[in-house]
Amino acid sequence: MTRKATYQDLIEYCKTDWQQYIEHDFVKKLADGSLSMACFKHYLQQDYLFLKHYARAYALAVYKSPTLDLMRKSLPGVTSLVLEEISLHIDYCKDWGLNEADLEALDEDVATVAYTRYVLDKGMQGELADLYAALVPCAIGYAHIGQNLSKIQTINNPYQSWIDIYAGEDYQKVAQQQADFLDQLISEVSIDSQRFNQLADAFKTATRMEIAFWQQGLNQQ
Numbered sequence: 001m002t003r004k005a006t007y008q009d010l011i012e013y014c015k016t017d018w019q020q021y022i023e024h025d026f027v028k029k030l031a032d033g034s035l036s037m038a039c040f041k042h043y044l045q046q047d048y049l050f051l052k053h054y055a056r057a058y059a060l061a062v063y064k065s066p067t068l069d070l071m072r073k074s075l076p077g078v079t080s081l082v083l084e085e086i087s088l089h090i091d092y093c094k095d096w097g098l099n100e101a102d103l104e105a106l107d108e109d110v111a112t113v114a115y116t117r118y119v120l121d122k123g124m125q126g127e128l129a130d131l132y133a134a135l136v137p138c139a140i141g142y143a144h145i146g147q148n149l150s151k152i153q154t155i156n157n158p159y160q161s162w163i164d165i166y167a168g169e170d171y172q173k174v175a176q177q178q179a180d181f182l183d184q185l186i187s188e189v190s191i192d193s194q195r196f197n198q199l200a201d202a203f204k205t206a207t208r209m210e211i212a213f214w215q216q217g218l219n220q221q
């Protein structure tokens, strides 16, 4: 009998892309504080737009849930994004001279459109597991990045507070919950099945979109 899949198998399936995502030059420059402010500002602006669509994707997850029990698992994703993570992001952006009205008026850059619409389309076409396979690289990847960067000591790093958010206990806990829920959704999928490959392709594409999102920020220099 073959083994059943976990999210770790999805990371393993795309491990080269995964490394490029969590060790992207943008991330390295955040870590040592050398990232240009223009790059970071563009990233923050686009991330506001990204997070709004992410909230829509969690709302789609509620819609795609066949049982009340599954709905209960996705609903906190909508409320925590809309009421907490995006509000925190808006507060954070104020320190960088960006207010909510400015953020709302922004045009979406191409990697923002590509990534968010890909996730929404996966969810609309597929089942709940397909949607989560495309959603979860966001949470797990940033949790890994937060852990990695918190081990690096820098003095007067302007990006330290950003690192602290993703290294913090709250974010780590939310990311682990997302990973655990994906594990639950794929618990009957064998690692050598066609279904595993479908899910792994969605996970891999979202991971590639994360790389493009970092690169979009870096291209501003």
Ligand SMILES: Cc1ncc(CN)c(N)n1
Binding pocket: 047, 050, 051, 138, 139, 142, 210, 213
């Ligand atoms: C593009 C992106 N990916 C992930 C995260 C972490 N929630 C984020 N804020 N933005």
